[in-house]
Amino acid sequence: MAAQNSRDAGKAIDPFYHTGVADLLVLYYSSGGSLRRMADLVAEGIERVPGAQARLRTVSRLLRNDPSIPESGAPYAELGDLEECAGLALGSPTRFGNMAAPMKYFWDGTGLLWQRGALAGKPACVFTSTGALHGGQESTLLSMMLPLLHHGMLIVGLPYTQPELNATRTGGTPYGASHFAGVADDQAITDAERALCIAQGRRLAEIALKLCRA
Ligand SMILES: Cc1cc2nc3c(=O)[nH]c(=O)nc-3n(C[C@H](O)[C@H](O)[C@H](O)COP(=O)(O)O)c2cc1C
Numbered sequence: 195m196a197a198q199n200s201r202d203a204g205k206a207i208d209p210f211y212h213t214g215v216a217d218l219l220v221l222y223y224s225s226g227g228s229l230r231r232m233a234d235l236v237a238e239g240i241e242r243v244p245g246a247q248a249r250l251r252t253v254s255r256l257l258r259n260d261p262s263i264p265e266s267g268a269p270y271a272e273l274g275d276l277e278e279c280a281g282l283a284l285g286s287p288t289r290f291g292n293m294a295a296p297m298k299y300f301w302d303g304t305g306l307l308w309q310r311g312a313l314a315g316k317p318a319c320v321f322t323s324t325g326a327l328h329g330g331q332e333s334t335l336l337s338m339m340l341p342l343l344h345h346g347m348l349i350v351g352l353p354y355t356q357p358e359l360n361a362t363r364t365g366g367t368p369y370g371a372s373h374f375a376g377v378a379d380d381q382a383i384t385d386a387e388r389a390l391c392i393a394q395g396r397r398l399a400e401i402a403l404k405l406c407r408a
Pocket residue numbers: 223224225226227228229230287288289290291292323324325326327328329330375376378379
């Protein structure tokens with residue numbers, strides 16, 4: 195069945211309508227901490243925009259003994275977080291050139307939102323981290339866009355007007371922010387990677403606010 199891509203569908207739950215503050219969902223999966231650190235930077239960029247606030251959420255690791263509530267850090271995302279957000283920043287580490295299974299599993303559970311077109315017209319961006327510099331950042335970022343496009347979301351990239359995109363010697367792509375974490379997943383986020391994470395959050399928030407106010 196085709197999704198009912200009505201903008202009105204998304205306005206059924208619209209916190210901006212009531213508060214004038216746009217909630218931007220930063221939804222990430224991280225097992226080693228790289229994506230968590232990137233998510234914090236994307237959230238920092240979002241919160242630099244007046245009228246925007248970041249809502250950090252993660253997804254379950256899908257392990258048999260996973261606690262039902264995370265022991266620390268961001269809470270698990272619920273479908274309502276997607277429905278309520280004015281825009282989305284989606285982060286996953288590269289797993290064999292693709293997004294991590296726990297994040298894919300979460301998106302496979304969003305069919306009801308798709309049927310109602312609940313995310314259609316909302317802006318979204320993606321970010322990732324890899325162990326190898328050429329280990330699949332772009333393929334991961336592009337694959338992460340696929341479910342978002344099926345949901346009718348508007349993909350927001352990183353423009354080359356951002357000077358760090360030409361200067362970086364590690365992560366950072368026009369498809370989204372990225373981090374080269376090294377084979378032990380222990381490399382610090384570089385100044386350029388950091389600036390691009392913040393720029394991405396900022397850009398997402400600015401576009402979301404323009405769409406909310408349109
Ligand atoms: C099962 C598995 C598959 C991975 N596949 C890749 C890969 O294809 N390319 C790559 O460069 N790194 C790969 N990595 C490394 C992670 O993407 C990298 O360590 C990332 O920074 C982890 O992010 P996190 O610390 O947020 O979990 C893989 C790691 C695991 C555990």
